[in-house]
Amino acid sequence: MADATTAQAYNALVRSRVAAQASYRASFAIELGSQVLLVLIEFVEVYVVFHQVDALGGFDFAEVAVMYGLSAVGFGLADMVVGHVDRLPFYVRTGTFDAFLLRPLSALGQLVTSDFSLRRLGRIGSGVVVLVIALAGADVDWTPARALLVVVTPLAGGVIFGAVFVATCTIGFHVVEGMEFANAFTYGGNYLSSFPFNIFGTFIRRFFTFVVPAAFVAYLPTLALLGRSDPAGLPGWLSWSAVPAALIAAAAAGWIWRLGLRHYVGAGS
Amino acid sequence: MSVIAVGPAVALAGAGYRRWATYRQAALAGVFVNTVFGVIKLSILLGIADSAGGTVAGYDAASLSTYAWVSQGLIAVVMIFAWTELADRVRTGDIAVDLARPVDLQLSWLAQDIGRAAWALLSRAVVPIVFGAIFFGFYWPTDPTAIILLPVSILLAVCVSFAGRFMVNLTAFWLTEIRGLVLLYVLVAGLLGGHLVPVQLFPDWLQAAAYATPFPAMVQFPINLMTGQATGLRALGEVAVQVAWAVGLLLLGRLVLSRATRKLVVQGG
Amino acid sequence: MIVEVTDLRREFVVRRRAGRLRRTRDVVAAVDGVTFGIAPGECVGYIGANGAGKSTTIKMLTGILVPTSGTVRVCGLEPVRDRTTLARRIGVVFGQRSQLWWDLPLRDSFRLLGAIHRLPTSAWEPRLAECVQLLEMEPFLDTPVRQLSLGQRMRGEVTAALLHSPELLVLDEPTIGLDLLSKERLRAFLVRERAERGTTVLLTTHDLPDIERLCDRILVVDHGRVAFDGDLPGLVARVGAERVLVVDLAEPGPPLIDVPGTTLRAVEADGLRQHLAFRKEDTTAAAVVAAVSARVELRDLAVHEPAIEDVVRRLYLE
Numbered sequence: 001m002a003d004a005t006t007a008q009a010y011n012a013l014v015r016s017r018v019a020a021q022a023s024y025r026a027s028f029a030i031e032l033g034s035q036v037l038l039v040l041i042e043f044v045e046v047y048v049v050f051h052q053v054d055a056l057g058g059f060d061f062a063e064v065a066v067m068y069g070l071s072a073v074g075f076g077l078a079d080m081v082v083g084h085v086d087r088l089p090f091y092v093r094t095g096t097f098d099a100f101l102l103r104p105l106s107a108l109g110q111l112v113t114s115d116f117s118l119r120r121l122g123r124i125g126s127g128v129v130v131l132v133i134a135l136a137g138a139d140v141d142w143t144p145a146r147a148l149l150v151v152v153t154p155l156a157g158g159v160i161f162g163a164v165f166v167a168t169c170t171i172g173f174h175v176v177e178g179m180e181f182a183n184a185f186t187y188g189g190n191y192l193s194s195f196p197f198n199i200f201g202t203f204i205r206r207f208f209t210f211v212v213p214a215a216f217v218a219y220l221p222t223l224a225l226l227g228r229s230d231p232a233g234l235p236g237w238l239s240w241s242a243v244p245a246a247l248i249a250a251a252a253a254g255w256i257w258r259l260g261l262r263h264y265v266g267a268g269s
Numbered sequence: 270m271s272v273i274a275v276g277p278a279v280a281l282a283g284a285g286y287r288r289w290a291t292y293r294q295a296a297l298a299g300v301f302v303n304t305v306f307g308v309i310k311l312s313i314l315l316g317i318a319d320s321a322g323g324t325v326a327g328y329d330a331a332s333l334s335t336y337a338w339v340s341q342g343l344i345a346v347v348m349i350f351a352w353t354e355l356a357d358r359v360r361t362g363d364i365a366v367d368l369a370r371p372v373d374l375q376l377s378w379l380a381q382d383i384g385r386a387a388w389a390l391l392s393r394a395v396v397p398i399v400f401g402a403i404f405f406g407f408y409w410p411t412d413p414t415a416i417i418l419l420p421v422s423i424l425l426a427v428c429v430s431f432a433g434r435f436m437v438n439l440t441a442f443w444l445t446e447i448r449g450l451v452l453l454y455v456l457v458a459g460l461l462g463g464h465l466v467p468v469q470l471f472p473d474w475l476q477a478a479a480y481a482t483p484f485p486a487m488v489q490f491p492i493n494l495m496t497g498q499a500t501g502l503r504a505l506g507e508v509a510v511q512v513a514w515a516v517g518l519l520l521l522g523r524l525v526l527s528r529a530t531r532k533l534v535v536q537g538g
Numbered sequence: 539m540i541v542e543v544t545d546l547r548r549e550f551v552v553r554r555r556a557g558r559l560r561r562t563r564d565v566v567a568a569v570d571g572v573t574f575g576i577a578p579g580e581c582v583g584y585i586g587a588n589g590a591g592k593s594t595t596i597k598m599l600t601g602i603l604v605p606t607s608g609t610v611r612v613c614g615l616e617p618v619r620d621r622t623t624l625a626r627r628i629g630v631v632f633g634q635r636s637q638l639w640w641d642l643p644l645r646d647s648f649r650l651l652g653a654i655h656r657l658p659t660s661a662w663e664p665r666l667a668e669c670v671q672l673l674e675m676e677p678f679l680d681t682p683v684r685q686l687s688l689g690q691r692m693r694g695e696v697t698a699a700l701l702h703s704p705e706l707l708v709l710d711e712p713t714i715g716l717d718l719l720s721k722e723r724l725r726a727f728l729v730r731e732r733a734e735r736g737t738t739v740l741l742t743t744h745d746l747p748d749i750e751r752l753c754d755r756i757l758v759v760d761h762g763r764v765a766f767d768g769d770l771p772g773l774v775a776r777v778g779a780e781r782v783l784v785v786d787l788a789e790p791g792p793p794l795i796d797v798p799g800t801t802l803r804a805v806e807a808d809g810l811r812q813h814l815a816f817r818k819e820d821t822t823a824a825a826v827v828a829a830v831s832a833r834v835e836l837r838d839l840a841v842h843e844p845a846i847e848d849v850v851r852r853l854y855l856e
Contacts, residue, residue: 027448034449178295195316201312266604
């Protein structure tokens with residue numbers, strides 16, 4: 001299925017989206033700037049927390065900042081590449097989604113490539129800056145494995161949040177105006193993944209580890225970087241498992257998407 | 270200055286209420302999201318209190334819970350998120366129709382916004398607060414002054430918030446694209462208003478900056494009456510500050526509107 | 539058969555609010571046991587009132603909707619299961635929905651569709667050049683789609699559907715909202731397309747001239763069932779569709795009750811304007827005009843063709 005000509009087709013679609021954005025330079029610059037500011041303001045919250053206390057859940061400022069940075073970059077990547085899938089209800093209402101179905105490409109592939117939010121580079125860029133500064137300040141005993149982990153984790157985080165975006169956008173196939181539900185898992189997942197998980201209650205912690213795998217985006221990899229074990233008692237190997245978690249999440253999202261699509265074409269109900 | 274009569278104002282508020290009351294699914298989704306974010310926010314705040322030895326900046330666990338749930342409940346009431354309805358009418362030119370009506374433009378939109386807030390109070394504020402009160406500790410206010418002032422303070426918060434949003438929307442008369450500006454406004458208002466973290470937890474310089482803006486009058490002041498942070502004379506004082514911001518910003522908004530109208534008349538939009 | 543539909547049925551669940559909290563759940567059959575086949579090269583007009591089940595049928599033929607029961611085969615494929623394979627062999631135009639990229643120049647939409655259909659440039663560029671020439675699209679090829687007029691956009695839509703040289707072209711209300719000139723240009727183009735390439739066409743329309751110019755065969759659907767299957771003269775003969783000649787006289791005259799082959803339908807303004815109905819089989823417009831002008835002095839005249847809605851309505855009155 002993923003042959004060279006298919007890749008060329010998607011490539012052409014994404015390039016056309018990028019070209020369309022580049023033609024509005026002034027507004028693009030403003031939006032890029034607000035994305036940078038968004039990260040700064042979110043980060044002020046972390047800063048305010050550590051103005052009051054020296055540690056949160058046993059982690060100091062630099063360590064929580066590492067979590068924040070990993071989460072910001074991962075979420076920014078997902079938001080740039082697939083964040084716009086929450087426009088699905090709009091596409092369904094205007095018939096654009098039917099046009100997707102009339103073309104010889106996967107409907108999900110077309111939905112994902114229907115936009116490419118370059119302005120999120122602002123969020124990703126400032127997330128990287130926070131991450132690098134935080135890593136310099138945190139007490140990491142660098143090994144090749146940890147260096148690899150730091151590079152791979154934001155990508156795995158992007159895949160995990162991307163999977164959450166895709167899985168939750170299928171709400172749009174079932175209810176007309178319930179898209180906001182998705183925010184609890186996408187933006188909610190991003191909010192919570194910037195903090196140490198041991199401050200959360202058991203249910204929330206388990207839900208955002210095993211159902212929505214937000215713990216694998218930043219908290220667990222940070223434990224591995226710091227060489228610490230989870231105060232809440234998760235086994236140590238999970239801290240190194242962001243990549244398999246991302247693959248499982250992607251497969252699950254694909255399955256949920258197919259269920260939603262079957263409902264849309266009327267086979268599932 | 271033309272003034273709006275009581276009869277039409279009540280009718281407009283009723284229309285605002287009913288218009289929003291048709292979106293039941295969206296309200297349900299919103300309540301769910303606000304509640305999930307409430308749990309995350311409260312967990313972080315309790316984590317701070319825990320590290321600080323039980324209380325932080327005058328908040329104990331119970332009043333932090335009240336802060337978290339009331340601030341989540343008020344999101345939709347005060348509408349601290351993006352609102353571009355008026356700007357959309359400016360962009361499409363429909364604003365000319367509104368200006369031709371025999372009612373005051375600003376006050377008629379305010380009346381509708383109060384109706385919308387009333388619906389939000391019933392549909393979106395009650396559930397997170399009741400949920401929080403049942404499943405988490407909760408501080409109920411005991412000071413009679415604070416209790417009596419609470420409804421007044423919420424109404425004033427809606428007025429201040431409306432006055433601010435009104436002016437941001439009016440910039441659409443001069444700017445072709447206001448999405449970036451609206452996003453920026455929402456972020457700054459949320460942070461400085463004390464929606465993410467109570468203003469009392471800010472470092473001194475940030476507190477001083479926040480109190481120089483109208484944003485605490487939209488979010489933090491009504492919450493203070495619920496959490497016991499403002500009682501007696503301080504409660505009266507904060508409500509007086511709200512009155513000042515509401516009147517000042519509404520008057521400023523009228524000035525901006527008259528400039529905008531002149532531009533519309535002279536240049537034809 | 540390029541299209542084979544057997545006993546096709548599609549139900550929808552309609553939820554209605556009955557009172558404050560109670561909701562009722564009704565099952566409505568939008569398509570209720572439809573059977574037909576279309577041979578390669580045919581052009582079939584699929585007509586019926588709004589809500590008769592036309593769009594639902596088309597969605598099932600193109601793989602957007604699963605039938606509740608019955609079978610559909612298009613180009614030998616099962617539409618929903620083989621959707622992407624089928625998409626390379628059929629072209630679809632929805633008159634009221636766009637498949638072009640609204641923020642890109644028209645030319646870029648074609649380039650993207652070429653890539654999506656994984657066609658080599660050598661395959662789609664000559665085809666595009668041909669369509670551009672025949673549909674006179676050169677002047678607006680570099681205009682963003684959102685700035686095109688409806689007529690210009692529709693020419694783009696049809697080209698987009700034909701770029702990959704499909705065996706079957708499905709057109710849902712292709713002429714809706716177009717001016718007379720645009721309609722005629724589109725019809726001429728489709729006639730030529732059929733003649734040159736033998737493309738099979740399935741067309742829904744409310745426009746009788748579309749059917750007259752393009753279709754060999756008509757399927758009338760009503761309440762989800764096929765009410766008529768045959769050609770246009772057959773349909774008109776069966777329901778006795780009438781054409782109406784409206785004549786304006788130079789001065790008020792007596793009712794024209796005895797013109798051969800006609801029935802007087804209405805007299806206005808003391809006989810200054812009169813409506814004469816007649817059937818194609820009984821007489822011709824020319825003969826009626828000759829007979830009328832032999833009696834009175836004519837100032838103006840107009841012939842009203844039967845509207846499709848009237849023809850279809852008469853079918854059900856039988």
